Amino acid sequence: xxxxxxxxxxxxxxxxxxxxxxxxxxxxxxxxxxxxxxxxxxxxxxxxxxxxxxxxxxxxxxxxxxxxxxxxxxxxxxxxxxxxxxxxxxxxxxxxxxxxxxxxxxxxxxxxxxxxxxxxxx
Numbered sequence: 171x172x173x174x175x176x177x178x179x180x181x182x183x184x185x186x187x188x189x190x191x192x193x194x195x196x197x198x199x200x201x202x203x204x205x206x207x208x209x210x211x212x213x214x215x216x217x218x219x220x221x222x223x224x225x226x227x228x229x230x231x232x233x234x235x236x237x238x239x240x241x242x243x244x245x246x247x248x249x250x251x252x253x254x255x256x257x258x259x260x261x262x263x264x265x266x267x268x269x270x271x272x273x274x275x276x277x278x279x280x281x282x283x284x285x286x287x288x289x290x291x292x
Contacts, residue, residue, distance in 0.1 A: 171195055171196065171216050171217075171285070171289055172195075172196040172197070172198065172214065172215045172216050172217075173190055173195055173196070173197045173198075173215060173216065173217050173218070173219060173285065174197075174198050174199070174200075174206065174209075174210070174213075174215035174217070174218040174219070175187055175190075175197060175198070175199040175200075175218075175219045176199070176200055176201075176202070176203065176205075176206045176218060176219065176220045176221060176224070176229070176232065177199075177201065177219075177220075177221040177224075177248065178201050178202060178221060178223075178224050178225055179221070180201065182221075182248075182273065183199050183201065184199075185278075186199075186219065186248075186278075186281065187199050189278045189281070190281070190282075190285075193282055195285070198213065198215065202224055202225055202226065202227075203224045203226060203227035203228075203229070203231070203232040203235075204226060204227065206218070206220075206232060206236065207232070207235055207236070207239075210236060210239055210240065211239070214240060215240070215243060216242075216243065216244065216288075216289060216292065217243065217244045217245065217246060217285055217288055217289070218233070218236055218243055218244075218245050218246070219245075219246045219248050219281070220232055220233055220245060220246070220247055220248065221248055221249060222247060222248075222249040222251055222254055223249065223250065223251065229247065229249070230257060230259070230260055233245050233247075233260060233263070233265070234259065234260070234263075237263055242292070244269075244288040244289075244291070244292075245263070245265050245269060246269050246270075246271060246281070246284055246285070246288070247265065247269055247270045247271070248271050248273060248275075249270065249271075249272060249273060250272070250273040250274075252272060254270065254272075255267075256269075256270065268284075269284070269288075271284070
């Protein structure tokens with residue numbers, strides 16, 4: 171299993187990477203949507219954890235582009251926006267509110283549970 175973490179907040183990204191690596195998960199991470207798209211031209215991941223408020227490209231747009239590139243990729247939305255709702259074009263990909271985690275996530279085990287649930291679907 172390989173996870174892509176996309177978050178422009180360095181500490182959030184690194185804490186998540188450290189936690190997942192401690193759980194023996196192969197993790198790659200980037201700080202922007204543009205970096206993620208470039209990386210995914212040559213790499214693969216089973217699941218992407220995507221922040222919504224990225225500097226240039228919104229997380230929803232990134233998810234749509236990544237899904238085009240890698241149709242089997244699943245997604246976890248990680249956002250600090252309490253009023254975020256999953257837009258229709260993202261729901262059409264099978265992403266529901268169950269895939270949305272609000273920052274800050276106090277219990278990192280929630281990430282692991284969601285990752286395991288998504289991976290079992292594969």
